[in-house]
Structures are given as structure tokens and as C-alpha cells.
């Protein structure tokens with residue numbers, strides 16, 4: 680008889696392989712793997728023999744109780760932050776301004792396009808998670824071996840998140856089309872650190888009192904783009920869905936010392952976003968104890984979102 684984790688591993692695999700529609704409204708084409716951050720001009724600046732490292736869920740076949748199912752994995756540049764989001768035509772057409780030769784990664788247009796792609800990737804991830812958990816609940820082979828109630832809660836959480844994200848997607852589509860300057864954004868440049876990220880996250884934590892059916896749309900966008908000699912940090916928000924705390928947070932990336940920047944990045948990657956990666960050469964230089972501690976901190980923060988309020992002075996990027 681198959682072990683439950685083998686059945687779950689197979690379900691995860693099947694959902695990944697499934698064809699998913701392009702997320703552009705009314706487009707019926709299959710999506711290809713869209714890259715949140717492109718290879719040419721960005722990721723190619725930090726690869727080692729075409730490889731990068733990202734945090735991935737470990738293979739369900741090897742899940743053990745009390746262990747966090749996350750690990751750092753080597754992957755080819757073509758797999759870096761890539762999700763089945765858009766069809767080939769839309770992926771090419773929509774993002775042309777940030778793919779063409781004279782692109783400007785610090786422009787408002789770049790900020791909105793990266794943000795749009797990040798929101799759509801988050802939508803796809805949630806859709807896949809819902810599909811996966813539904814299949815787990817409905818698998819006869821798992822009857823009596825899983826806690827269906829808690830899985831249903833995960834599905835409900837994802838469905839509510841999906842509503843928020845679809846609202847954000849619509850706002851960004853409108854902005855990209857009509858350019859009404861509805862967003863504020865800030866860009867900062869620092870000497871190069873071999874990392875990359877592109878994400879959206881809610882500024883509210885999970886305990887935030889929310890009325891039934893109300894949307895959680897106070898979100899922050901952040902993109903960390905590796906150039907040849909520098910990194911660009913581009914962060915912002917929708918002007919009608921913001922708060923003093925969000926504004927302050929976006930401005931807090933200005934003029935940081937190397938150490939403060941590393942502390943802030945650690946905090947961001949352990950509390951707010953999971954869409955990030957690192958070059959194998961920098962990864963090798965990080966202290967092993969800190970890599971372990973990072974995974975531990977992730978576990979501790981699993982139920983925590985929102986803007987970090989207390990610094991714990993953990994620096995993942997401290998080199999050995």
C-alpha cells in the first residue's frame with residue numbers, strides 16, 4: 680500500500696503538470712512558464728554555470744513530522760521564479776517594455792509591470808494550491824489518513840486570498856492600460872548583492888480584524904533586480920489602498936548601511952515574501968548555522984504576515 684506522503688507527492692506532481700489557462704481575461708490559451716524576473720540583463724548577472732538557488736518545498740515523499748518542508752534547491756536559470764501564468768503571446772506583448780533593448784528598470788512602467796506579473800503569479804500559485812488540496816480531500820486512498828477539516832481551512836484561506844489578488848490584478852491592468860499614476864513607488868540602488876526577488880504582500884497580519892467578505896487590499900510590491908554592478912530595489916503601493924505604515928516602510932529602504940540592508944532583506948525574506956533567490960556563489964559564502972536558522976525562523980513566522988514591527992537582528996547575509 681502506498682504511504683500517504685507518496686500519494687500527496689503524486690498529486691502535487693500532477694497539478695504541476697496540468698495545463699493552466701493564460702491569466703489575461705478571456706484568453707483561452709495555455710500558459711507557458713513566465714519568468715517574474717527575466718534572464719537577460721538581470722538573472723544572467725548572478726548565475727553560476729546557469730544555476731541559481733531558491734527556497735522550495737521539499738519533495739513530499741520525504742516529509743517527516745515536525746520538520747519544515749522547505750529547503751534551498753539548485754535550479755537552472757530557466758526555472759528561476761517561473762510559473763505558468765501567461766500564454767506565449769501575452770507574455771511577450773505585455774512585458775515588451777521591460778524586455779526591449781533600451782528598457783529602464785527604474786521607470787514607473789517597469790514597477791507596474793513587475794508588480795502585475797508578481798500578482799498574477801501569486802494568483803496562479805493560489806489556484807494550484809486550491810486544486811492540490813481539493814484533490815487531496817477527494818482522494819479515496821487518503822480517507823482516514825488526513826485531517827480534512829484543516830485542509831478545508833487551507834482551501835478557504837486560499838480562496839479568500841484569491842479574491843484580494845484578483846482585485847489587485849484588475850487595478851494594475853487598468854493602470855498599465857491608462858497610466859493614471861495611481862501608484863507610488865520608490866527605487867533605491869545599492870552595491871550588488873547576488874539576490875533577486877519579485878513579490879506582493881499584505882501589510883496586514885493574520886490577526887487583522889476583517890469583516891466577513893471584506894477584501895484585504897493594502898498591499899506592498901517589492902522587486903529586487905540584480906544589475907551588473909548594483910541591485911535595484913523598487914517598492915511601492917496603490918495610492919488609494921495604503922497607510923502611513925506602508926508609506927514609511929517603502930521609504931525605509933533609503934540610505935542603509937550594508938549591514939542594515941542585509942538585516943532588512945533577511946526580515947523581508949523570512950516574514951513577508953517567499954519569491955526570492957540567490958546566486959550559488961553567495962549562498963556558499965553564507966554561514967551554515969544562519970541557513971539553518973533561516974528555515975527555523977520561517978517555521979516560527981509561518982502564521983505571521985504584515986509589516987515587521989520588531990527587529991530580531993538576524994542577518995542571513997553575514998558571510999563566513
Ligand SMILES: [Zn+2]
Pocket residue numbers: 701702703706707708765766767768769
Ligand atoms: Zn493569453
